[in-house]
Amino acid sequence: MQLESGDLMRTVGLIVEYNPLHNGHVYHFQESMKLTQATHSVAVMSGNFLQRGEPAIVNKWARTEMALSIGIDLVLEIPLLFATQSAEIFAHGAVSILHHSRCVDSLCFGSESGELDWLLEGAKKIAQESQRFKNNLKEYLSQGFSYPKAYGTALQSELKDWKIPLDQPNNILGFHYLLALERLKSPIVPMTIQRKKSGYNQKEFTDPSIASATAIRNQIFYQQGFHLESIAPYVPTTSLNILEREWKKGRGPVSWDDFYHTLTHLLLSKDETELSSIIHMEQGLPERIKKQLLISPDFISLMKQIKTKRYAWTRLQRLLLHTLLNITQQKAEQCEMNVGPAYIRVLGFSQKGQELLAKMKKRASLPIISRISKAKHPMLQLDVLGSQIYSLGYKASGHSGLRMEYEQPPIQLKH
Incomplete structure (x- = not known):
């Protein structure tokens, strides 16, 4: 992306769920800022339901607070229709939002491999999927392969000397981010940071300060005699305080x-x-x-x-x-899902995030939504419905969550 004359703003985009936000996420954010030499940051985040087909442990507003508290400047929402799909559709939805914001210079994602060149090569060759690739993928799925395994095996059939295992969750998501950038012909520059110390699906604590979100949720839901203090070494104090507040208000943990x-x-x-x-x-x-x-x-x-x-x-x-x-x-x-997200929904911002919003309002190629008065677009109607159904999982009595989409303004945090 070409910077305008006198424009010193350089923005990195992150694709996140923060379920919940932990020390590993802080590391990734800080390293992303260093690697890209960014002055500003945008996180596109899943709402109340997530890519693996499960509810978030606390709602998107609480997780937006977590994101802003560690220094992220602007939080945007991935529409529900994209946030709850396979890696390819999820990635296309998330990357499209960054692309259409027209204010993001780079995308930095975590990967098990830490190697960008191999992923880029594969994405460029697969961007226009051959019929042979599609047939191979369908065949491996029919044989009972999981989607990541089937996709990786089909990819190996297309590319000689392919060395990146796509049955690892961050690798396959990263690959699909690159695929989306390629198909959108986006000027956003991709970069990757190797995931360290704790695997995505690792269920146990093996490091004194870094644990996967899976291990943290496992501790919350399945360990007898659980107290929030038991996850304190693995999450920022702000995340811990937000979780405690949501617990007390009966808005979590949701499962x-x-x-x-x-x-x-x-x-x-x-x-x-x-x-x-x-x-x-x-x-x-x-x-x-x-x-x-x-x-x-x-x-x-x-x-x-x-x-x-x-x-x-x-x-x-x-x-x-x-x-x-x-x-x-x-x-x-009806939502024209094949076209991509129909809008950019703002969940929260810092003072620097306001600068990004001002820039987006001039440049963005999609409508920007900060407050909902009436959900007219069918894709936005699904977002509202999803939040309303999510609120039925609260322990608190009453129906206050049913109108939260209409009443909750974007979270503002000064830092």
Whole structure:
């Protein structure tokens, strides 16, 4: 991106979930600022439901506060329709927002490999997928490979001497970020930082100060006698304080178990034809899910019953989430999902973030939304619906969360 005459602003973009924000995220943010020599930062963040098909532990406003508290200047939301999809669609939605903001110079993401050249080479060659690649991908999926494994194997068939394992979560997300940049013909410069000390899916604490979000959530949900102090070494004090506040207000921790009765009702009340209309639902799955539901007392039990070699855990979680939110193929088409996000939603900003917003309002190629008076676009209607359903998982009584999308202004933080 060419800087205007006299424009000394240099902005790095980050794609995040912060579920919750921990010390590893702080490291990535600080290293990204150094590597890119950025003066400003933008984080595009998933809302209340996440890419792996699960609810966030606390709502997007609380996680926006966490982001601003560590120095991020502007937080934008990935629309629900993109935030809860496979890596390719998730990445396209997130990167599109950065691209259409027209104020981001670089994108810095974490990866297990820490190698950019191999990922770039693969992205450039696969940007216009050949029919052979598509056929190979379909074949490996039909053999029961997980999507990351199938994608990586199909990629190896296309590229000689390919050395980056795409069955590692950060590698595959990074690859799809590069793929999205290539397809958008974006001037944003990609950079990567190697993930260290704790793997994405690592469930235990193995380092005195760095742990994965998975390990932290595991400690919160599954350890007996849990106290917030037990995760204190692994999260910034601000994150800890925000979590404690949300706990006290009855707005967390939120998990799939908080929606299981609602999900059960929906699965029982819909026939197989209705369930088949859910986006990405395959033939035979509605029958399997409804059958196993009858012997599953909780969400984890249901997942264990329906998971197979062909149907990976994350893929099924996304299907059940889309069922909970009633995201049908027809709704996706109404939202023109293939085009990309229809707007840029602002969740929060710092004083420096206001400078970015002023720049975005002059340059952005999508409408910028700071407050919702009425959700007119079907994609925005899904965002509102998602937040309303998410609030049903709160422990607090009452329905205050149902109007939060309309009443909550962007979070402002001075730093």
